[in-house]
Structure formats: structure tokens, C-alpha cells
Amino acid sequence: MVKAIRVHELGGPEVLKWEDVEVEEPKEGEIRVKNKAIGLNFIDVHFRQGIYKAPTLPYTPGVEACGVVTAVGPGLTGRQVGDIVAVAYAGQPMGSYAEEQILPANRAVPVPASIDPTVAASLLLKGMTTQYLVRRCFKVEPGHTVLVHAAAGGVGSLLCQWANALGATVIGTVSTKEKAAQAKEDGCHHVIIYKEEDFVARVKEITSDKGVEVVYDSVGKDTFEGSLAVLKPRGYMVSFGQSSGVPDPVSLPALQAKSLFLTRPTLFHYTVTQDELLETAGDVFANVASGVLRVRVNHTYSLSEAAQAHADLENRRTSGSVVLIP
Numbered sequence: 001m002v003k004a005i006r007v008h009e010l011g012g013p014e015v016l017k018w019e020d021v022e023v024e025e026p027k028e029g030e031i032r033v034k035n036k037a038i039g040l041n042f043i044d045v046h047f048r049q050g051i052y053k054a055p056t057l058p059y060t061p062g063v064e065a066c067g068v069v070t071a072v073g074p075g076l077t078g079r080q081v082g083d084i085v086a087v088a089y090a091g092q093p094m095g096s097y098a099e100e101q102i103l104p105a106n107r108a109v110p111v112p113a114s115i116d117p118t119v120a121a122s123l124l125l126k127g128m129t130t131q132y133l134v135r136r137c138f139k140v141e142p143g144h145t146v147l148v149h150a151a152a153g154g155v156g157s158l159l160c161q162w163a164n165a166l167g168a169t170v171i172g173t174v175s176t177k178e179k180a181a182q183a184k185e186d187g188c189h190h191v192i193i194y195k196e197e198d199f200v201a202r203v204k205e206i207t208s209d210k211g212v213e214v215v216y217d218s219v220g221k222d223t224f225e226g227s228l229a230v231l232k233p234r235g236y237m238v239s240f241g242q243s244s245g246v247p248d249p250v251s252l253p254a255l256q257a258k259s260l261f262l263t264r265p266t267l268f269h270y271t272v273t274q275d276e277l278l279e280t281a282g283d284v285f286a287n288v289a290s291g292v293l294r295v296r297v298n299h300t301y302s303l304s305e306a307a308q309a310h311a312d313l314e315n316r317r318t319s320g321s322v323v324l325i326p
């Protein structure tokens with residue numbers, strides 16, 4: 001038996017229960033991993049609330065973790081007991097909020113020795129998301145102006161750093177002065193505190209009415225319309241999350257007005273094959289090693305306190321990454 005967080009019914013943070021669970025021996029193609037640290041993601045909130053559908057009830061939440069391999073399935077080569085690996089949910093069952101978990105070996109990424117497991121646990125999903133957003137979904141280039149909502153958040157912090165390093169002018173939106181200071185440190189050339197200023201008017205002012213090439217919008221309902229309004233003609237609306245709720249349906253004339261591109265991407269479709277997964281993770285680790293990405297593990301909770309961590313994340317009390325320690 002190991003301890004894990006279990007969800008028996010959808011709802012608020014109080015549905016996260018600390019329980020004993022059975023972890024079986026790994027089967028063919030699987031490994032058993034003892035987690036050292038677990039990354040908290042807003043996606044975990046979406047699953048708990050039912051915005052995303054968990055495959056079963058009850059379920060063990062969690063889509064990002066780093067740990068040590070404690071057993072390998074029969075005949076498995078390429079992974080051995082003692083390896084440090086990280087995982088980011090990309091189609092396989094969730095289950096990171098546990099002291100130990102079974103993983104498909106081909107989705108576990110080896111972690112370079114230079115990267116601390118706590119950092120790796122908060123980096124793999126958020127970093128790979130950032131990688132596909134700035135390198136593949138829309139390719140950020142020198143001279144571009146990009147708008148990043150929730151610029152001090154887990155993904156947002158990394159997005160600002162990477163977009164800046166690629167030579168873009170970065171505009172970020174945040175809720176507080178403290179978050180604004182962090183976003184500046186992370187490479188935002190302009191930070192808009194959206195509670196004090198209208199972000200649409202301010203972006204138009206900053207860009208002398210030209211608008212931005214791309215908006216990375218993880219906030220959703222509250223920002224979607226304004227994000228379309230600040231795009232240049234032929235700009236890219238990358239709507240990759242919905243922390244404030246799912247945006248209203250979009251009408252084609254709203255895109256036609258400026259020949260806009262709209263995409264609603266997910267990490268899963270950018271890490272389909274093992275090669276793609278390892279390449280994406282490798283690019284993230286390389287950018288940590290070169291100093292382009294500085295991971296901010298700003299909050300640590302014990303795993304049994306996952307409910308408090310969820311409450312803090314969904315009430316905008318966190319910045320950077322949040323990690324749960326088993």
C-alpha cells in the first residue's frame with residue numbers, strides 16, 4: 001500500500017482525499033516509479049471540476065512528476081531500477097498524486113543529473129507546453145511582439161522567458177504588482193496589471209495601434225475577445241487554456257475581420273511519438289542548461305495538502321510553479 005490523493009466525486013478542493021492505494025508490479029512495457037516531487041497544474045483543477053473528463057471515478061489526479069524507478073516490467077530494456085525519470089501527461093492515465101505509480105516506460109523521460117527532481121517535476125509538462133507554443137504552434141522570431149496572459153503563472157513564466165530569448169518584444173498581463181515584478185524579471189518588456197488598466201487599450205498604446213503577432217491566452221473566457229482585438233492582421237490567436245472558464249463560441253466573421261488564425265492546441269498532439277516527446281523534452285532541458293529558462297518553484301506543499309494547493313492555485317494566490325512533495 002502507498003498513500004495517494006483520490007477523487008471519488010467531482011467538486012471543490014475538498015474532494016481531494018488522502019488514502020491508501022494498492023500499486024501493482026509493473027507489467028510488460030511498464031515501470032514503477034517512487035515519486036520525489038509532483039507538479040501541480042491548472043489542468044488538475046479542470047479534471048477535478050469536470051471541465052476535462054477523467055477516464056474513471058474514483059481516480060488519482062496528477063499529470064506531472066519526477067521520481068526514481070523502483071521496478072521494471074518483464075523483458076524491459078532501456079530503463080533500470082535507480083533511473084531518475086519525469087513524466088508529463090500525454091494520453092496515458094493520470095496518477096501522479098501518489099507516493100508511487102506505474103507508468104508506461106516509453107512516456108517516461110530520463111532527467112539529466114544536473115536538474116533537481118523538484119525542478120524536473122515542475123518543468124516537464126509546463127516546459128514542453130512552452131516549447132511547442134513558441135517553437136512549433138507559432139514560431140516566435142526576432143522582431144515579433146507577443147502577448148502572454150497570466151505572465152507570472154507556471155506556463156506563463158516560462159513563456160515570457162523563452163519568447164524574450166527568441167528576440168520578441170514580450171507584453172504580459174498579471175493581477176498584482178508582485179506578479180508584475182516577477183514577469184519583468186522573466187523578460188516581459190511591458191507588464192499590464194489588468195485590474196488597474198484595460199489590457200486592450202494598453203496593448204494598442206504599446207504597439208502604436210499595430211497590434212501583436214501572437215497572443216498566448218491561457219485565461220480563456222475573460223480575455224478571449226480582447227485577445228482577438230489586439231492581434232495584427234493575419235495574427236495568431238493561440239488559445240491554450242481556460243483558467244477563467246471556457247471562452248464563448250467564436251464566429252468566423254470575428255476572424256475574417258483581420259484574416260486571423262485561431263488554434264486550440266494541446267500538448268498531447270505535439271508529443272505523439274516517443275521521438276517527438278524526447279526531442280521536446282530535450283529542447284526544454286537544453287534551455288534550462290543554457291540559462292534561457294529559470295524554473296520558479298515558488299510554492300511547495302506536502303502531497304497530503306493537495307486540497308490547499310488547489311485552493312491557492314485556483315484563487316490566483318500562486319505564481320510560478322507549485323510542487324507537491326510525497
Ligand SMILES: NC(=O)c1ccc[n+]([C@@H]2O[C@H](COP(=O)([O-])OP(=O)(O)OC[C@H]3O[C@@H](n4cnc5c(N)ncnc54)[C@H](OP(=O)(O)O)[C@@H]3O)[C@@H](O)[C@H]2O)c1
Pocket residue numbers: 040041042043046125126129150151152153154155156173174175176179218219222240241242243244245265266267268313314315316317318319320
Ligand atoms: N493546452 C495545453 O497544452 C496546456 C498545457 C499546460 C497548461 N495549459 C493551460 O494553461 C493554463 C495555465 O496553467 P498553469 O498550470 O500554468 O496555471 P497558472 O497560469 O500558474 O495559474 C493560473 C493563473 O491564471 C490567472 N487567472 C486569470 N483569471 C483567472 C481566474 N478567473 N481564475 C484563476 N486564475 C486566473 C492567474 O494569474 P493572475 O493572478 O496574474 O491573473 C492565475 O495565477 C491552464 O488553463 C491550463 O489548463 C494548457
